[in-house]
Amino acid sequence: MLVRYFAAACAAAGVQEEHFDLPEGTTFEELIAAVLAVERCDGYSAGTPSLAGVIPQCSFLRNEVALRDRSAALRLGDVIDILPPFAGG
Template sequence: MLVRYFAAARAAAGVEEETYHLPAGSSLESLLEAALAVERPTPPEGTPELSRIVARSSFLRNEVAVRDRSVPLDAGDVIDVLPPFAGG
């Protein structure tokens, strides 16, 4: 499963994307727990920790919005982590 981070999530994660190898049928919540378990450098000043950002983020699974974190995922899924955006 490929996780792509955008905006503040990218800054907090310290990477643009990373791959996780979880069993097929693992939930989005399980994938997020795996991502949050990774030891990461301290984010840039003014950027919250990744766990705070993920708690407020929206997610896309293969470019389709996902609101239910218990949804089962497939090995080839791409998950986008989209923190809240300001502006208009």
């Protein structure tokens, strides 16, 4: 599964995207746990919150469609976008 990070999530993760080799049927909640389990450099940049601090504020897309059900089963080719709140038009 491919996870793509945007804005503050990208800053907190320290990467724009990463792949997770999880079995088909892994739940979205399990994927988020795997994302948070990755050891990351603390303080990627000064003042950047941790990914664990950003995730609860985020919305998520699975294959460009809103994903709200944390128990949803994922497929191997799914792309998950992690989108923090943002302002603007």
